[in-house]
Amino acid sequence: MSGRAQPLMRVDEWLQAPAPAERLAGLRIAIGGFVTLYLAANVREFARLDNRPVVEFEPIGFARLLDQPIPAPALWIGFAGLMVLGIAFTLGVAYRAVGPAFALGVLAWTSYHSSWGQLLHFEHLFTLHLLILALAPAADAWRIGQSAPPSADVRYGWPIRLLALATAATYVLSGIAKLRHTGFAWFDPDTLATHIGYSATRMETIGGPTPPLAEVVLDNSWLIGPMAIAALAIELGAPVALVGGRARNVWVVAALGFHAATAATMLVFFGYRGLGIGLLPLFAVERVPDRLRSFSRRRRAAWSR
């Protein structure tokens, strides 16, 4: 075998490795549950958009199918539909129909939500993840009324790899965007300092809280250069997480730290990634219930001693 073929073989083995049905089902529950709660928590956004004038409407994505804003009753019917579908998706009910319906519904909503002059990038990754899950057999385990789960198979493993690839790709694209738009000036501390200053000033002018660490970081400007390098390294280095093991763990801790730092200095928080939900496809999530049970047993044993 040629030296070039070997890495490709390894990638192919990784891509086509079997995984337990419970792992994919766990991701369905975590991602479906997150998106349903996110939509419910953002009900104000539906209220805000149920009476906007047509002049503000700049359709993008799926919303390009519309030539004017959705009437308020239809928007609220859509919200109710998304809630019902989101719960059914998470529980795995009638998944073959509900999976695609929920994913397309969320794609329609996120397109519409971004059609008012401001693209909301924090909604992209969960939309992509739902579209992948919708086409996968993600309700073959851990759903109501289900008997014994099937054995591990590539049809459960491959969609998980796609979810992980989508996660890594979105980080890499963000890193490439910084290099394309800013080039080496990204490493100039003034570049990140103006982003931090801009975000803090914006929050103040719109009546929001100021980022707790913005002033500290700007007053200690020696911190900013290493922060800029770390941000770019984390984004461009996302593919190392696909390797698994320690490399993945180090990258995930760094990525969560990056999101926490962005929240503390700029009050910009991509909840789906920052809370770790978007990073779950990198892990064997089916082990979580067992780990929790064993943790609980140990706690009970410690208490009874």
Next chain:
Amino acid sequence: MRTVRRVVTVAMLAALSLPLFAVGDGVPLSSYPMYASPRAEVVEFVVVSGLDQRDEAVALSTVLIADTNDPLVAESYLRREIAGGRADTLCREVARRIELSGLDEVVRVAVRTEEHSVVDRARGLDSMIASDAVTECAVG
């Protein structure tokens, strides 16, 4: 089936990368340009304030100002209303929300633009470069 999976995987990665080369930023395929471009040190902001009987400023929440909790949406909304020549409509909408909220001490709403050195502002230093009144309206 193995080949189909390979082809679909490559197609998905190609689709995700497409905004870099062709279609630009969109939903859900994006070039993720946020916070990627350098910003100017001095930036103009739209500022909406509540004023009491003595003309003193009363802090307004993001929800009262822009009917949202999201700072990106709020900022974009304010900029677009001013750029679109709808400052008076914006002012009346804020006044209506204040009235509905029961924040009785606010009797007027003032909309203005302010230019700040953003780094100085965030450091708590004197940052104002310019300030221009845009419009005012009464609450109630």
